[in-house]
Amino acid sequence: SRTYRIAVLAGDGIGPEVMTETLRVLDAVEAKFGFNTERSVQLVGGAALDATGNETPLPAATVEACEQSDGILFGSVGGPKWENLPPDIQPERGALLPLRKHFGLFANLRPGVCLPSLTHASPVKNELIPEGFDVLCVRELTGGVYFGTPKGRENRDGEPVAFDTMVYKKSEIQRILRVAFTAAMGRGKKLVSVDKANVLASSVLWRETALEVAKEFPEVELSHLYVDNAAMQLVRRPGSFDVLVTENLFGDILSDEMAMISGSLGMLPSASLGAKKEGSDLYFGMYEPSGGSAPDIAGQGIANPIAQILSAAMLLRYSLGESDAADAIDAAVAKTIDDGYRTGDIATGAATEKKVGTQGMADAIL
Amino acid sequence: SRTYRIAVLAGDGIGPEVMTETLRVLDAVEAKFGFNTERSVQLVGGAALDATGNETPLPAATVEACEQSDGILFGSVGGPKWENLPPDIQPERGALLPLRKHFGLFANLRPGVCLPSLTHASPVKNELIPEGFDVLCVRELTGGVYFGTPKGRENRDGEPVAFDTMVYKKSEIQRILRVAFTAAMGRGKKLVSVDKANVLASSVLWRETALEVAKEFPEVELSHLYVDNAAMQLVRRPGSFDVLVTENLFGDILSDEMAMISGSLGMLPSASLGAKKEGSDLYFGMYEPSGGSAPDIAGQGIANPIAQILSAAMLLRYSLGESDAADAIDAAVAKTIDDGYRTGDIATGAATEKKVGTQGMADAIL
Ligand SMILES: CC(C)[C@H](C(=O)O)[C@@H](O)C(=O)O
Ligand SMILES: CC(C)[C@H](C(=O)O)[C@@H](O)C(=O)O
Numbered sequence: 158s159r160t161y162r163i164a165v166l167a168g169d170g171i172g173p174e175v176m177t178e179t180l181r182v183l184d185a186v187e188a189k190f191g192f193n194t195e196r197s198v199q200l201v202g203g204a205a206l207d208a209t210g211n212e213t214p215l216p217a218a219t220v221e222a223c224e225q226s227d228g229i230l231f232g233s234v235g236g237p238k239w240e241n242l243p244p245d246i247q248p249e250r251g252a253l254l255p256l257r258k259h260f261g262l263f264a265n266l267r268p269g270v271c272l273p274s275l276t277h278a279s280p281v282k283n284e285l286i287p288e289g290f291d292v293l294c295v296r297e298l299t300g301g302v303y304f305g306t307p308k309g310r311e312n313r314d315g316e317p318v319a320f321d322t323m324v325y326k327k328s329e330i331q332r333i334l335r336v337a338f339t340a341a342m343g344r345g346k347k348l349v350s351v352d353k354a355n356v357l358a359s360s361v362l363w364r365e366t367a368l369e370v371a372k373e374f375p376e377v378e379l380s381h382l383y384v385d386n387a388a389m390q391l392v393r394r395p396g397s398f399d400v401l402v403t404e405n406l407f408g409d410i411l412s413d414e415m416a417m418i419s420g421s422l423g424m425l426p427s428a429s430l431g432a433k434k435e436g437s438d439l440y441f442g443m444y445e446p447s448g449g450s451a452p453d454i455a456g457q458g459i460a461n462p463i464a465q466i467l468s469a470a471m472l473l474r475y476s477l478g479e480s481d482a483a484d485a486i487d488a489a490v491a492k493t494i495d496d497g498y499r500t501g502d503i504a505t506g507a508a509t510e511k512k513v514g515t516q517g518m519a520d521a522i523l
Numbered sequence: 524s525r526t527y528r529i530a531v532l533a534g535d536g537i538g539p540e541v542m543t544e545t546l547r548v549l550d551a552v553e554a555k556f557g558f559n560t561e562r563s564v565q566l567v568g569g570a571a572l573d574a575t576g577n578e579t580p581l582p583a584a585t586v587e588a589c590e591q592s593d594g595i596l597f598g599s600v601g602g603p604k605w606e607n608l609p610p611d612i613q614p615e616r617g618a619l620l621p622l623r624k625h626f627g628l629f630a631n632l633r634p635g636v637c638l639p640s641l642t643h644a645s646p647v648k649n650e651l652i653p654e655g656f657d658v659l660c661v662r663e664l665t666g667g668v669y670f671g672t673p674k675g676r677e678n679r680d681g682e683p684v685a686f687d688t689m690v691y692k693k694s695e696i697q698r699i700l701r702v703a704f705t706a707a708m709g710r711g712k713k714l715v716s717v718d719k720a721n722v723l724a725s726s727v728l729w730r731e732t733a734l735e736v737a738k739e740f741p742e743v744e745l746s747h748l749y750v751d752n753a754a755m756q757l758v759r760r761p762g763s764f765d766v767l768v769t770e771n772l773f774g775d776i777l778s779d780e781m782a783m784i785s786g787s788l789g790m791l792p793s794a795s796l797g798a799k800k801e802g803s804d805l806y807f808g809m810y811e812p813s814g815g816s817a818p819d820i821a822g823q824g825i826a827n828p829i830a831q832i833l834s835a836a837m838l839l840r841y842s843l844g845e846s847d848a849a850d851a852i853d854a855a856v857a858k859t860i861d862d863g864y865r866t867g868d869i870a871t872g873a874a875t876e877k878k879v880g881t882q883g884m885a886d887a888i889l
Contacts, residue, residue, distance in 0.1 A: 353775075385775045392780065418758055
């Protein structure tokens with residue numbers, strides 16, 4: 158039977174408990190669709206800091222296991238315990254940024270979905286999103302002001318001055334735009350490119366390149382929004398967007414804003430994709446929930462496991478090519494919601510709802 | 524009687540019509556409080572482009588009139604007609620950025636207010652903002668990635684590469700934080716500083732400096748949020764914020780997001796302040812509505828003039844020292860809303876509302 162290797166990095170907070178349930182779901186689709194995953198379970202984030210005496214949130218063994226895998230299933234990292242460590246070894250920054258850079262994970266796909274039956278959980282008024290919404294945010298993840306140099310601090314005229322460099326090569330912009338256009342082709346064929354071309358030189362190149370790449374995808378309707386305007390429109394009319402594409406920092410801000418607007422942070426997966434594997438249409442990628450490690454509810458068995466379970470479905474689809482299994486998971490999750498199963502984060506208290514915990518939700522999906 | 528000089532730059536779209544009503548309100552407080560403004564009416568934005576054959580949106584005569592004034596009352600600029608001009612002479616960028624830089628307007632104060640009686644106009648669910656909210660966003664306006672150098676484009680390894688520099692001197696951070704802390708002292712004494720200190724060197728200096736300046740204001744409770752988290756929290760719990768302070772680009776994004784969340788873009792003024800005038804507590808400043816030129820409704824007499832009228836009140840308070848007159852305007856606007864007067868942007872259609880146009884709203888305030 159088909160065998161794959163995956164690295165499993167559960168991390169901190171609710172990470173381990175939602176990962177446990179996700180691996181049960183993975184077991185089930187493996188049995189049903191006749192394939193097999195060899196799982197290398199590794200430490201990351203605060204768990205790794207604890208195990209290494211605060212040396213690193215990303216041990217070499219973890220990176221090696223990831224290198225030997227077909228894809229990484231990531232939980233979540235961070236918590237109050239590690240908040241005051243130096244930035245470089247903090248769980249989030251010290252694990253996520255090196256993983257993205259090391260594996261060249263330049264394309265971050267973040268669906269922002271509000272199901273029609275869950276509009277009550279969105280902070281936005283129901284009449285603005287009568288049918289919910291389904292936006293895909295494509296964020297460039299290895300360029301821009303995150304990694305640009307020079308970055309640092311020096312003394313000028315007797316005082317400290319600190320600087321970062323927002324920089325993009327044309328080829329970096331082209332490849333992320335191609336990912337976004339391709340995604341739009343498989344959806345509603347509408348792409349909004351977000352930039353700040355009225356102020357930033359890097360955004361001027363971004364917009365020019367978007368217009369060029371658009372010629373390769375004549376069926377997709379491309380439009381442009383300034384980032385400040387995008388931050389406004391997402392609040393007012395999230396349902397009018399299909400695919401959004403933007404650079405690293407803008408994507409960080411807007412995809413989180415969109416996730417909050419969806420009202421279902423506990424249900425949103427994400428994929429961070431690198432280059433395609435040689436001679437195939439599959440990507441090496443890392444898959445993780447959009448929400449954080451939620452230390453406040455960790456260990457109570459009440460976290461919504463859906464974001465992690467849907468992240469596994471994305472792994473199956475993009476990195477393993479097991480799209481039937483991915484479809485089966487997506488469908489099971491949709492049916493479970495339709496059937497009224499609700500963890501606390503998406504419950505209204507209505508009598509028709511079946512209130513469940515982490516494990517109960519996974520049981521229903523199974 | 525006390526005499527001041529102000530520059531009046533109405534600009535484009537709804538700018539001229541809301542400015543006309545604002546000058547009537549100014550006439551009224553001048554008569555009542557016994558002072559006088561000499562008004563130099565000047566071209567700016569698209570109006571200036573049209574008059575100069577697309578040479579500039581900011582003619583030298585306009586800048587001179589501003590130099591000779593105690594403060595600038597600005598309308599709004601831009602519209603479809605000038606959208607495809609080169610960035611440098613586009614109405615918004617080509618007028619606003621040079622004015623900010625020329626007059627050193629480093630402190631942008633943007634109130635984000637949702638009155639308890641207008642929560643229906645907010646895109647956010649009423650139960651999240653039962654009492655409305657009142658947030659003040661303090662945005663640094665002359666530093667960061669807007670003006671940092673190097674900024675531009677070059678060829679590297681045979682392809683275009685474009686770059687911008689996000690840079691802050693410690694003294695720039697200190698002065699904007701002092702403005703924000705001072706504002707917090709006059710309000711709820713809670714300040715949230717927004718940065719991306721887990722990624723940006725400039726944000727690390729920002730956070731350090733915030734902690735230092737905090738010692739000068741022991742009564743103010745300072746906390747920090749990463750910008751991605753701030754973009755989320757503003758949607759979910761706008762009412763929990765008092766004063767926000769952040770750097771130029773983050774402030775551009777978050778203050779617009781907040782304005783949209785307030786639901787009353789047509790009611791939000793803003794002030795862009797420079798240094799204090801010698802030997803006084805007054806600032807040179809520019810005052811303008813937070814919303815745009817709204818070309819779609821221009822010339823119909825239906826735009827809400829309140830943002831422009833409250834901008835004039837801020838001018839009176841911060842640049843002219845006529846705070847009784849400023850208070851009178853603020854109170855008149857509040858009473859007008861209480862009395863049920865509504866322009867279309869804030870109306871629900873309820874029978875108790877008095878539906879008015881631009882002029883009718885100004886009449887009610889008068
Ligand atoms: C932890 C941080 C460095 C990271 C980022 O800014 O990219 C996080 O916010 C994210 O979006 O994954
Ligand atoms: C027009 C543009 C340059 C400007 C900015 O980004 O500062 C505008 O968005 C604003 O906020 O006043």
